[in-house]
Amino acid sequence: MNTEATTTTIDHLVVETDDTERARAFYAAAFDLGDRIRVRRSEAPTSGFRGFTISLLASQPANVHALYDSAIAAGATAVKPVSKSLWGVGGTFRAPDGSVWTIATSSKKDTTPAEREIDSIVLLLGPADVGAAKRFYTERGLRAGKSFGAYVEFELPGSPVQFGLNARKALAKAAGVPLDGDGSHRLAIGGGAAAFSDLDGFAWEPAADATSVAPVSPVE
Template identity: 40%
Template sequence: MTSLASVTLEVDDPAAAGQFYAAAFGLGSRSRVRAPDGALRKIATSAKKDKGPDTREIDRFVLLPGAEDVLASKRFHVGRGLTVGKSFGPGYVEFDTPSSPVTPGLHGRRAPAKDAGVAPDGTGSHRIAIDSGPFTDPDGFEWRRTSG
């Protein structure tokens, strides 16, 4: 796995979510939806200040599944052919995939859980449907091929 073409989000109402993501972010075929899972999603900006109206321009789409042990998961993914692009301490890593519209990475579970106000152990799905896999990583995420 050295490139991700899309990410499939599992949601309660695929039709409404598909319309929302298309209107809000204009991701086109890079984002797909289907029902349900319970995963956390976070939209963030690289801008440090509000510089004007929303443009719907996406600089980067980074997929960050929560990892119990980021270093162990990083070693696992490096062993599958990814190279590290950015790494910040023991809790965050992005992999270098210049030809991919989706940048895979890892984030410790505690920080995103705290942002969302949920327990870090989570009760949602551990499935990620991407154009990669199939395999199960050290955190129990089942990476599998999308069906289109």
């Protein structure tokens, strides 16, 4: 195992874009994620689905609607409007920087008034080979928890951002976006003791490097 690259937590995510001002304004207005989402300039070529989704999990449907509506009002593009399903309530949108986001809850009933409150953040990567990607990450210190078929959730107790894998095709289908896409992922994952890239080119950076990437500040 490469102990220098060992990671058991994700401190933040860095979304890369060629329009940082617009991206920061969007994330600040859409929802308050504090320093968990950061923005950095990049002009690396990219197109279509970038092979990952970021999910915001809420406690009840009213909060899902409030968060989704806030994102659309701030400039996101609707992909799958919020709707009920067998597993709960959720919707998908594309942020102005091109990243795909989902907002969801497993609950089907509201118990309190609607709030733009987020329970957890989950990053799902869509590798070409889930089995190989799972081995790659377990060799770097991550422990696989829930795992079935081409889906894996890693156990990151106390991590601000949770992490998992889903086959690229299945991930795109669940998000409601076309599968095709290539070029840069335009995403960096802040966590671990040393910088490395996985088998699909997803870049990890030491959380300490975040000092050079300003966090998004919420607009009051």
